[in-house]
Amino acid sequence: MNPTFVAVALSLVSAVAYASAAVAQERLAVRSAGAGTLRLLAQGAWWWSVTLNAAGALLHVAALKYGTLTLVQPLGALTLVAAVPLGARVAGRRVSAVEWRGTALTLTGLAALLVTASGTAPDEVLSLPQAIAVAGTTAAVIGALTRGARPGLRHATAAGFASGVASALTQTVTVAATDPSDAPLSARVVVVALLVAAFAAGGLMLAQTAYQGGLGAPLAVVTLANPLAAAVIGLSLLGERLQGGAAGLLLALAGASVAAWGVVTLSRSAPEPVMATDDRLATAADARLDGLTDDDHPVAAVLALGPNGATHEPSLMPRQTGSGHLTSR
Secondary structure, eight states, X not given: OOHHHHHHHHHHHHHHXXXXXXXXXXXXXXXXXXXXXXXXXXXXXXXXXXXXXXXXXXXXXXXXXXXXXXXXXXXXXXXXXXXXXXXXXXXXXXXXXXXXXXHHHHHHHHHHHHHHHOOSOOOOOOOHHHHHHHHHHHHHHHHHHHTTOOSSHHHHHHHHHHHHHHHHHHHHHHHHHTOTTSOTTOHHHHHHHHHHHHHHHHHHHHHHHHGGGOSHHHHHHHHHHHHHHHHHHHHHHSOOOOTTHHHHHHHHHHHHHHHHHHHHHHHHOOXXXXXXXXXXXXXXXXXXXXXXXXXXXXXGTTTOOOTTTTTTOGGGSOOOSSOOOOOOO
């Protein structure tokens, strides 16, 4: 079977799993406003969302086995696309014209990238010295971006770089560990796996810090910086090439620009809020948004349904006498 087709299919299912998990977490936060963490752990819906997140991550790792970094990483934006209809359905509303426009732009741009980035399954991986050099350089860049800076776009850029490098290192671990000519637990696999864990955790923390000033612009920056970092590594160190020569490069740049426009549009889109007088609903919405801010996945902005995103299902709202905060982790 064509490896590009397998990588795209796995990336698509991964995006749907991530988006579904975020929708489930958002709905759970609405229904359980004010509930403690231990009570949350006792609910099957929470574990279902965790399972979906884990499935999305495993599918993404599998996609990196069959597709190049320049192909798989940009397809992460499909999570935003999948979140649009799912989030709208949960909110009991129609997809807005702005969201349709952002979805169309993102899909058009990704289609252009798909044409130019398609190729054989990856066979080159980072050597241990290369992996360490990439990790050290990225750590220095992240330190420079975040030094003395207030939470904002620089932290979002650092988060995207950290996540992109984590994916590049993950591909090295995946390909090397499944190579029959190499030991599954070689020194390179173990060391790079530790680097993956460090950069994945660092990316999560940096993204949460960036979102303190709002989700819209930081969300777009994280989503775009991630594939940029991965593409630089793939093209410069792993021998990945774009199809079509100079024409293919121009098509890829055009596709990347259109996809970026779509991501920014989706990141900034939000339904018009509806006036409400029920303080209990406002409290639940605040708790829900607190939970989304702590979420590590960028669909949070698409799922920020406004102060009354759940007013269509008032029967699902628990009665609360005071405010409370809920985190999804």
